[in-house]
Amino acid sequence: MHSDTPATSPSPAGTAHILGACPHDCPDTCSMLVTVQDGVAIKVQGNPDHPATHGALCTKVSRYTERTYHPERLLHPLKRVGPKGSGQFERVSWDQALSDIAEKLQSIAKRDPQAIQPYSYAGTMGRVQGEGMAARFFNRLGAARLDRTICASAGAEAMTLTLGNKVGTKVEFFAEAKLILIWGSNSIASNVHFWRHVQTAKRNGARIICIDPRRSETAEKCHQHIALLPGTDAALALGLMHELITHDWLDHDYIARHTEGWEGLRARALQWTPERTAEVCGITADEVRTLAREYGQTARTGLPVAIRMNYGLQRVRGGGNAVRAIACLPALVGAWRHRAGGVLLSSSGYVPIQTMALEQPELLAGRTPRTINMSTIGDDLLRQASPEFGPAIEALIVYNSNPVAVAPESAKVVQGFAREDLFTVVLEHFQTDTADYADYVLPATTQLEHWDVHSSYGHTDILLNRPSIAPLGEARTNTQFFRDLAQHMGYTEDVFSESDESLCRTAFGDKVDFGLLLRQGYAPLPVPDAPFADGGFPTPSGKCEFFSARLAERSEDGLPDHVPNYEPAGADPRYPLAMISPPARNFLNSTFVNVRSLRDIEGEPLVELHEADATPRGIADGDEVTVFNARGTHRCVARVSARARPGVVNGLGIWWRKLGRDGTNVNELTSQRLTDMGRAPTFYDCAVEVKKS
Ligand SMILES: Nc1nc2c(c(=O)[nH]1)N[C@H]1C(S)=C(S)[C@@H](COP(=O)(O)OP(=O)(O)OC[C@H]3O[C@@H](n4cnc5c(=O)[nH]c(N)nc54)[C@H](O)[C@@H]3O)O[C@H]1N2
Ligand SMILES: Nc1nc2c(c(=O)[nH]1)N[C@H]1C(S)=C(S)[C@@H](COP(=O)(O)OP(=O)(O)OC[C@H]3O[C@@H](n4cnc5c(=O)[nH]c(N)nc54)[C@H](O)[C@@H]3O)O[C@H]1N2
Ligand SMILES: [Mo]
Numbered sequence: 001m002h003s004d005t006p007a008t009s010p011s012p013a014g015t016a017h018i019l020g021a022c023p024h025d026c027p028d029t030c031s032m033l034v035t036v037q038d039g040v041a042i043k044v045q046g047n048p049d050h051p052a053t054h055g056a057l058c059t060k061v062s063r064y065t066e067r068t069y070h071p072e073r074l075l076h077p078l079k080r081v082g083p084k085g086s087g088q089f090e091r092v093s094w095d096q097a098l099s100d101i102a103e104k105l106q107s108i109a110k111r112d113p114q115a116i117q118p119y120s121y122a123g124t125m126g127r128v129q130g131e132g133m134a135a136r137f138f139n140r141l142g143a144a145r146l147d148r149t150i151c152a153s154a155g156a157e158a159m160t161l162t163l164g165n166k167v168g169t170k171v172e173f174f175a176e177a178k179l180i181l182i183w184g185s186n187s188i189a190s191n192v193h194f195w196r197h198v199q200t201a202k203r204n205g206a207r208i209i210c211i212d213p214r215r216s217e218t219a220e221k222c223h224q225h226i227a228l229l230p231g232t233d234a235a236l237a238l239g240l241m242h243e244l245i246t247h248d249w250l251d252h253d254y255i256a257r258h259t260e261g262w263e264g265l266r267a268r269a270l271q272w273t274p275e276r277t278a279e280v281c282g283i284t285a286d287e288v289r290t291l292a293r294e295y296g297q298t299a300r301t302g303l304p305v306a307i308r309m310n311y312g313l314q315r316v317r318g319g320g321n322a323v324r325a326i327a328c329l330p331a332l333v334g335a336w337r338h339r340a341g342g343v344l345l346s347s348s349g350y351v352p353i354q355t356m357a358l359e360q361p362e363l364l365a366g367r368t369p370r371t372i373n374m375s376t377i378g379d380d381l382l383r384q385a386s387p388e389f390g391p392a393i394e395a396l397i398v399y400n401s402n403p404v405a406v407a408p409e410s411a412k413v414v415q416g417f418a419r420e421d422l423f424t425v426v427l428e429h430f431q432t433d434t435a436d437y438a439d440y441v442l443p444a445t446t447q448l449e450h451w452d453v454h455s456s457y458g459h460t461d462i463l464l465n466r467p468s469i470a471p472l473g474e475a476r477t478n479t480q481f482f483r484d485l486a487q488h489m490g491y492t493e494d495v496f497s498e499s500d501e502s503l504c505r506t507a508f509g510d511k512v513d514f515g516l517l518l519r520q521g522y523a524p525l526p527v528p529d530a531p532f533a534d535g536g537f538p539t540p541s542g543k544c545e546f547f548s549a550r551l552a553e554r555s556e557d558g559l560p561d562h563v564p565n566y567e568p569a570g571a572d573p574r575y576p577l578a579m580i581s582p583p584a585r586n587f588l589n590s591t592f593v594n595v596r597s598l599r600d601i602e603g604e605p606l607v608e609l610h611e612a613d614a615t616p617r618g619i620a621d622g623d624e625v626t627v628f629n630a631r632g633t634h635r636c637v638a639r640v641s642a643r644a645r646p647g648v649v650n651g652l653g654i655w656w657r658k659l660g661r662d663g664t665n666v667n668e669l670t671s672q673r674l675t676d677m678g679r680a681p682t683f684y685d686c687a688v689e690v691k692k693s
Contacts, residue, residue, distance in 0.1 A: 014038070018468035019047060019521035022061050023129075023447040024588045025122035025151070027171075027310075027346070027458025028193040030057055031521050032064075034448060034468040041065050041448050041469050050522050051172070052459040058192055059585075059601075060592050064448070067429075067595050068472070074428055074435075074443040075473025084418045087436045094474060094484070097440050102488035104423050105141070108394045113142035114369045115391040119377065121150055123400030123591065124478075126452030126465065127353065127507040128500050129445075130400060133479040135359035136495050137486055142364065144393075147373040150406065152457075153678030155314040155345050158323035161548045161677070162560075164538030165349030167531060169306055169342040171459050175200035176340035177306040179298040180208050181291075183326060184233065184313025186216040189585035191458060194308060207294065211236065212312070213580060214608070214650050215643045226291065227645040229282040230578050230684050231316035231565035237325035238562060239277025240292045241269035244332055249296025251334025258535035259331050261547020264559050272562075280562065282569070282647065299333035304340035311345075312582055316685040318563025320677025324548075325560035331532075331544040339530040349538075350527050351455040351462075352511035358503070360495050374401075375681040376672045378409045381416025399427040399444070399478050404434040405590040406654055408670040408681045411632050427478055430594055433657045443475040450477045451500040453507045453517070460527045462508060464517040479503065556676075566673050567687035569647040575629045575687035577613060577649050581666040582684075584652040593656045605636040605660045608650040609690060614640040617691060624661070624693040627651065629686070632668035635661045635693055649690060 015037045022030040031050035035043040044064045048055035077097040082088025108115050118138050124130060138145070147153075159166050174180060175197040187195045195218070202208055210219040211226045211233070219225040228236055244250055245266055255262050274285035274292075281288075299305045307326060314323050327343055335341030370390045372380050385392045396417075407413045417424065417437035426438040435441045449472065452465040471477075476484070479500055486496040498506070505514050516523040532544070539545045552558035569578035583589065586598040593599060607627055609619065619625055621640040626633050627649070636651070644650050651666040670686050 016468070018466050019464070020447060020468060021452065021454045021463035021465040021521070022057065023124035023126055023452065023454070023465070024061065024591065025125055026588065027191045027456065028052070029125065029454050029456035029458065029463060030061065030193070031463055032057065032061070036468050039469060041068060047521060049520065050461070052193055052456070052461060054193065054196060060588055060598060063592070063595055063597055066597060067592065068446045068448050070430070070595065072430055072594065073472060074430060074441060075475060076443060077474065078441040080439045084420055085437050087431070089441060094476070097442060098484050098488045101425055101440060102485060105395060106489060109141060112391045114144045115394040116141065116143040117372055117393045117396050118143060118146050119374060119396055119398045119401060119403055120146065121148060121374065121401040123402070124447065124452065125454055127358065127454065128452045128503040129450060129478045132358040132503050132507070133482040134399065136363060137482040139359065139361055139363035140486070140491050140493065141489070142367045142369055144369050145371040147371050147679060149373055149375045149678060149680045152311050152346065152680070154319035154675035154680040155311055155323045155678070157678035158314070158320040159327060159345050161550060162324045162327040162545055166346040166457070167349040167538070168344035168347065170339070170527060170529065171344060171347070172197060173340040173529070174198060174306050174308065176304060177201050178206050178303040179294055179305040180206055181295070181307045182208065182210045182218060182222060183307055183309045184212060185308055185310030186212070186214075186218045186312070186582060187308065187310070188217040188221065190583060191310065194458060209291065209294070213645055213648050214582065215645070216582070217585060226283055226287050229569050230580050230648060231318060231568065232281040232562065233313045233322035234318055234325040234560055235272065235277050235280040235562040236288065237322070237329060237560070238269050238272035239274055239281070239288045240295060240329065241265070241332060242272045242277070243274065243289060243292030244296045245269055247293070247296060249292070249300050250332055251299070254331060254334035254337070258532070258537070258543050260541045260543040260545045261559060265328065265546040268559050268561065295329070296333060299335055299341070304338035305333065305335050306341055307343040309343055309345045312684070314675065315681065315683040317566045317673065317675060317682055319675040319680065319682070321560045321563045328544065328546050328560060336530065336532040342532065346457040347460050348455065348457040350460050350525055352508055352525070353455065354507060354509045354511070357506045357509060363493070363495070373679050374403070375408065375674065375679065377403055377407050378412030378416055379672055381419065381422065382412060393422065395423040397425045398434055402432045402434045402590045404437060405432065405657055405665060406667065408667055408683060409631055409672045410657070410664065410667040412672070427481055432590065436658070442481060443473060445471045445475045445477045449475060451504055453504045460525045461522045462512045462517065462525065463522045464504065563676050565685040566671070566682060567685055569687070572687050575689045577688050577690060578647060579607070579627065579649045579651055579666070579669060579686045579688045580684040581651045581653045581670070583654065587654065590654040590656060593654070593659060602652070605655045605665060606639045606652060607636055607690065608639045608641045608644040608652070610642070610644040610646045611640055612646040613644070613649070613690070614638065619690065619692050625690050626693045627669060627688050627690050629669055629688045631671060632664065634664045634666060634668045638690070649688065
């Protein structure tokens with residue numbers, strides 16, 4: 001069906017330039033220009049004509065050809081021949097792999113298809129190689145569903161409750177702001193194209209303040225760095241409100257017309273004196289007062305104040321409340337009146353994704369299979385059948401994710417994946433930690449080898465990715481795997497024969513000009529410049545909801561509050577240090593860790609500690625240390641560094657376990673406890689102790 005797109009596969013001989021899109025999980029979603037010579041991709045560059053990309057890619061994706069032609073790329077289907085996890089595989093044909101997998105899934109489905117579990121995330125953010133054909137397959141099968149919470153769902157729910165959707169200030173307008181708070185974001189590492197706008201603002205006299213427990217690459221380049229304790233952001237936001245109220249740096253007109261729950265929020269904020277705030281956040285009362293004055297007075301003089309929030313701060317127990325508290329600030333000072341004012345966490349609420357057309361939920365035929373939270377996969381793989389849980393998980397199909405490395409509490413995740421009675425299929429580019437536990441490892445195409453369309457959660461353009469080279473070896477697209485498997489299962493519905501080019505059109509239907517995508521590789525979405533200048537929030541009340549009736553109906557606190565971490569710094573004398581594990585700059589989660597040139601820049605797994613924590617433990621820079629808590633131990637190198645604040649250690653992620661000193665990574669230490677909203681993991685809410693090995 002619908003195979004009406006022009007054929008544009010690259011010519012086998014000569015040099016061609018193909019427009020693509022970076023597939024990685026990053027707010028920047030760059031437009032890429034791939035140079036192909038005689039069928040080989042020789043260079044990947046940023047597209048100079050795409051405004052958001054501005055001709056530049058990050059260091060990682062500039063190495064995309066090194067990753068694609070990596071000597072360890074998986075090129076053939078593999079079947080396990082040794083014990084689970086031993087990494088012993090033999091080459092098999094696609095046909096044998098597909099027949100075996102279909103037979104196994106059918107025998108499980110006869111008992112209960114909900115025992116079959118898909119597991120995927122954003123290894124590619126592509127809408128075609130992501131949840132299109134895959135979702136159709138699993139819907140038809142009646143497999144369990146996956147709650148995709150591992151990254152952003154606490155913040156997403158919080159923004160939706162407060163502003164009505166995952167929407168906010170357009171990223172390019174930050175260049176016009178006069179005060180920018182970079183809150184829980186290491187923009188230089190994880191959102192570098194936003195940083196360009198910050199540089200412009202700075203040149204035009206803006207003041208830039210970073211709020212982050214770690215003195216990150218970004219924090220050190222800002223005018224000021226406020227190094228609060230992890231998980232205390234809601235307290236800081238409430239402390240700022242206290243000062244805005246007591247000094248009357250408020251926009252009363254905006255509050256009266258466009259907000260809900262002001263009296264309650266006011267009463268709560270007045271409990272957060274600068275002294276109390278400072279005590280909870282581990283900073284000084286002056287830092288609270290000065291920040292509030294700059295924010296309040298800049299707005300008061302009619303200048304735009306903007307907050308770039310990012311996902312770092314919502315990976316703690318109270319992550320949802322923290323995002324809600326921060327998202328209330330712009331309405332208090334009327335910052336939304338300017339196109340360069342307000343707050344941005346994610347722009348994904350603007351994306352007109354056609355989920356129904358892509359995923360075809362009617363294939364469920366009235367069934368509502370159970371849902372498993374990807375963030376508790378460790379526990380769930382170890383659960384027995386029960387009336388509440390349903391069947392034990394008997395099969396896992398993993399694509400676009402590396403759960404053995406990235407999911408919390410690795411000891412349990414590994415134990416689950418190691419079950420001899422679990423049937424696991426992994427679609428991958430490389431033999432990852434997860435692929436080591438597979439029964440079948442199947443070679444997937446990379447972004448250079450397939451079609452896709454992409455939206456962004458940073459800017460507001462849609463991008464098209466054309467294939468620039470033929471698939472390497474016997475690699476197949478994720479979509480082709482699910483089409484082929486559907487055929488082996490005897491599924492005959494038309495939706496299983498839709499081509500990838502056609503799926504690219506289906507993803508956004510008539511909401512995006514596909515002709516424009518074909519011509520220039522990107523198409524801007526129609527997004528208002530100052531979305532809430534005159535209110536009009538997409539909440540039930542149409543207002544910015546300080547008080548959320550939806551939360552109150554769930555018997556939760558309707559107002560944002562400081563919810564202390566499960567494992568606050570200093571609370572447990574056995575594990576007195578708080579560990580956060582934000583991404584290393586040269587990796588993309590666990591992707592690129594096996595790319596030599598990038599790994600060489602990062603060196604090896606390490607924890608950063610402040611001198612004040614290292615000295616009493618007899619730890620010197622470069623020593624091997626053991627980081628531990630009740631969940632596990634992880635051996636790595638200590639870096640005694642001012643990047644860490646006292647009481648907090650930073651274990652940069654996400655290394656492949658098998659490349660660590662003792663075959664572990666930081667997730668050996670993290671817990672499976674979930675956030676207050678969005679059922680998300682609490683990676684940065686993790687108490688540890690560190691000792692010299
Ligand atoms: N280079 C690179 N870029 C990436 C990624 C990558 O792995 N590498 N990952 C991508 C993905 S999947 C995502 S979700 C985003 C993540 O990028 P961000 O949304 O920016 O989130 P993190 O990198 O998790 O954390 C950002 C900063 O928050 C800080 N932080 C940790 N805990 C707290 C806290 O309690 N409060 C505050 N205020 N700050 C805190 C961390 O120290 C870190 O510097 O980046 C994407 N971009
Ligand atoms: N301790 C700690 N843990 C974390 C985080 C943290 O900050 N600290 N961050 C969390 C966050 S924000 C996220 S988003 C998750 C990320 O976790 P994941 O979504 O699992 O991301 P990656 O680790 O990058 O693994 C993606 C895998 O998909 C594969 N892949 C890429 N493209 C394709 C394709 O087209 N087809 C197929 N079949 N495979 C493909 C890549 O080779 C890679 O192995 O990790 C989380 N885990
Ligand atoms: Mo993420």
